[in-house]
Amino acid sequence: MNKKERFKQITNQLFETYEKKNADYGDSFSKSVEEFGLLSPVIRIGDKYNRIKNLVKSKIDEPLVTGETVEDTLLDLANYCILTVIEMESLKEKVGVLYKTPFPYLSNVAASPIDQSYEKRTTISDFRASLNELSTGVKK
Numbered sequence: 001m002n003k004k005e006r007f008k009q010i011t012n013q014l015f016e017t018y019e020k021k022n023a024d025y026g027d028s029f030s031k032s033v034e035e036f037g038l039l040s041p042v043i044r045i046g047d048k049y050n051r052i053k054n055l056v057k058s059k060i061d062e063p064l065v066t067g068e069t070v071e072d073t074l075l076d077l078a079n080y081c082i083l084t085v086i087e088m089e090s091l092k093e094k095v096g097v098l099y100k101t102p103f104p105y106l107s108n109v110a111a112s113p114i115d116q117s118y119e120k121r122t123t124i125s126d127f128r129a130s131l132n133e134l135s136t137g138v139k140k
Contacts, residue, residue: 014079021079029080033087041084048077 001009032040051073 018079029083041080045080048073
């Protein structure tokens with residue numbers, strides 16, 4: 001199998017996993033983004049990153065948790081990244097704001113949205129306000 005065929009096979013597998021997990025968990029990813037904003041996927045992605053790092057550092061070939069190999073965790077991470085892009089698109093539609101960077105509050109400076117209403121973000125409270133504004137569309 002060549003790389004293009006394998007890529008397609010993996011992305012089909014990602015979609016099948018997404019469908020199965022969505023059936024089991026409901027639309028929990030979207031619900032958590034609605035409740036907690038974009039911080040929710042950042043935390044989930046961070047957890048997967050830490051899992052990969054731990055597995056690689058400790059050279060664990062057979063982790064104690066079944067179905068949580070490096071490969072499985074990378075595939076979960078890929079799905080989380082795709083779901084995050086989808087949620088960001090949804091938030092952009094709801095809020096009507098386009099950013100030059102998807103997480104402006106992480107760089108301490110909000111990229112100017114089209115309406116120029118956001119300001120520089122430098123503190124934790126500013127970070128929380130940005131998350132709230134993005135998830136609710138209400139500027140405080």
